[in-house]
Amino acid sequence: MDIRKKFIENIGDLGKSIGLNKTVCQIYALLYITPEPMSPIDMSRKLNASKGNISINIKKLEEWRAVKKIKRKGYSRSLYTANDDLESIVFEKLKIGLAKRNRSLTKTIVEAKKSIKKSDKKLEKYYSDR
Numbered sequence: 001m002d003i004r005k006k007f008i009e010n011i012g013d014l015g016k017s018i019g020l021n022k023t024v025c026q027i028y029a030l031l032y033i034t035p036e037p038m039s040p041i042d043m044s045r046k047l048n049a050s051k052g053n054i055s056i057n058i059k060k061l062e063e064w065r066a067v068k069k070i071k072r073k074g075y076s077r078s079l080y081t082a083n084d085d086l087e088s089i090v091f092e093k094l095k096i097g098l099a100k101r102n103r104s105l106t107k108t109i110v111e112a113k114k115s116i117k118k119s120d121k122k123l124e125k126y127y128s129d130r
Contacts, residue, residue: 024057028066037070037079064093
C-alpha cells in the first residue's frame, strides 16, 4: 500500500476511534500531505468518495477552520488546503462542541423549569433558587 494512502486511512481510523467522522479526517489528512490546493472533485477521486460526501464534510472542516478555501485567478472551482495549526483546529472543534452542548443543556433546563412550574409549586421554589 502506498504510504500516502496508508497515512490517510490511518488518520481516518484514528478520527473514527475518537468519535469523529472518518471521511472528515481523511479529507483533512489528504489536504495536509498534499502540497497544492485541491478541488472537491480531486478529493473525491483520491478518496473514492462521492462529491456530495466531500462537499458536506468540507463544510465541517471549514467550520472548524481546519481547511482554507483558496481562490485562483482564472480558476472557477473552489480549492482547499489544510490549516496545519493543529492546536487551533482542536481548540475550535472543542469550542464548537461545547457551545452546542451548552445550548442543548440550556434548552433542557428552560423546558424543565416550565414543566415544574406547571406541576409542583414547592419544587418550583426549590429549583428557581438554584
